[in-house]
Amino acid sequence: MDALAAYPRIRFMGSKHRLAPRLAEIFATLPPGPAIDAFSGSGVVAYTLKAGGRETHANDHLTFTTTLAEALVANEDETLTAEDVEKLCSPSLDGRDFIAATFTGLYFPDVDHAFLDAAWSHVDELQGAKRALALSALCLAAAWKQPRGVFTVTTPRYDDGRRQLHMPLEDLFKEAVTRCNAAVMPGLASATCGDVFACDPGQAAIAYLDPPYAPPRDDTCYVKRYHFLEGLATYWRGQEIMWETRTRKLVKRHTPFGSKRTVRDALDRLFDHFSAPQALVVSYGSNADLDAAELQALLSRHRRNVRRIEIPHRYAFGTHGTAARRLATEYVFVGM
Structure with a gap:
């Protein structure tokens, strides 16, 4: 999508800037209608959804990321x-x-x-x-x-x-x-700053969820x-x-998503909260404490059909050539 090239890049932990074109391909296969990006972060995925012709709502708990969404997603x-x-x-x-x-x-x-x-x-x-x-x-x-x-x-x-x-x-x-x-760019969109569990799924056809990944060590x-x-x-x-x-x-x-002690219950509640949209798209990284099989099993409690897409990914976080944590597989789960 040519429109994605216009989006300003920011070095943001977990940014999906490099993955946005692949996510756009996945979104294009899903039912038409409005979309929610419930953890909008850098805003690039919400922008991708808007560029795909969907009415889009971006939500994040940080003020500066919400400001990015107000300026670049909600602004027509x-x-x-x-x-x-x-x-x-x-x-x-x-x-x-x-x-x-x-x-x-x-x-x-x-x-x-x-x-x-x-x-x-x-x-x-x-x-x-x-x-x-x-x-x-x-x-x-x-x-x-x-x-x-x-x-x-x-x-x-x-x-x-x-x-x-x-x-x-x-x-x-x-x-x-x-x-x-x-x-x-023109198109209907909105942005809010708040807790994800206060985000109303409304009439959305798609909910995109990219929560913080609970790491084995350190924090998010x-x-x-x-x-x-x-x-x-x-x-x-x-x-x-x-x-x-x-x-x-x-x-x-x-945030309950940032700790390996609380993340499983938090994700279970999250998938339940977003049970209304026809399609649920979930991003998660292989460098987290929760592995792909366990996450897929959690999502399967709320969706009958779940498919997993694996995308090799290099995070733009860290500068030294031996930063092994930058290399990961991005799991994208699509639940219907």
Whole structure:
């Protein structure tokens, strides 16, 4: 699908950017009608569903990912003009300095922190899709400049030579605006930020579920890795900063999908919650604690016919050539 090439890329844990064309082929074989992407993450799968002509609803529990969906999936025709960009890049309206004061010496040079503070003084005057586009471009720029795209480290040791790591955030923001504007396309869609169990399946023909994969070790805490982007999307309003941490993390949000102790019950409840749609499409990775056979058995409790598709996949997470965890098989289950 040519439209998918327009979608801005972000280094996001579990992103389906590379898998989107294959998922589009699978979606095309399923019953027509509206679709839900209940764990929308980077937004690329919701965008894929919309590009396939389906009315689409994207849901995620993070604010910055929901903002991406508002700007690039739910938005039908609004873009940021050259005048909008010039204003967003102009001096601060009120001299605010929360980002500069909070993150000095951490992720970016002082001039970049000052740019983000100033840009937010103008974002506060925007509404609707333009506001979502401006915030999405700011988040994309920050993610592009941070090594590996995650905010768990404050040193340049993961510098992999990408030009974005050494560009001013203002320049990256302008690039991100261009990418976001180019991705806007017509079509009915919506976006919400909330718990997946509060997401109403409604009249959807397809529900796509890509929950966090419970790993044998470590964790799948998105807040830990992307706390700066979550804060940037809200200007840290309503966020609880852990001031004792060097990285200025936000308080972790529990998800039953992220732990091998609770994931089986959580998935069983999830499949039951989305029992109404004609088709259920579930993505899961081979590097999780739950294996394919067990997941298929869980899904078979709620769907009569379940088929499994295996896709070799390399996750764009990590930079070193020996990162074995990047190599995995993506399991896509289709339940009818």
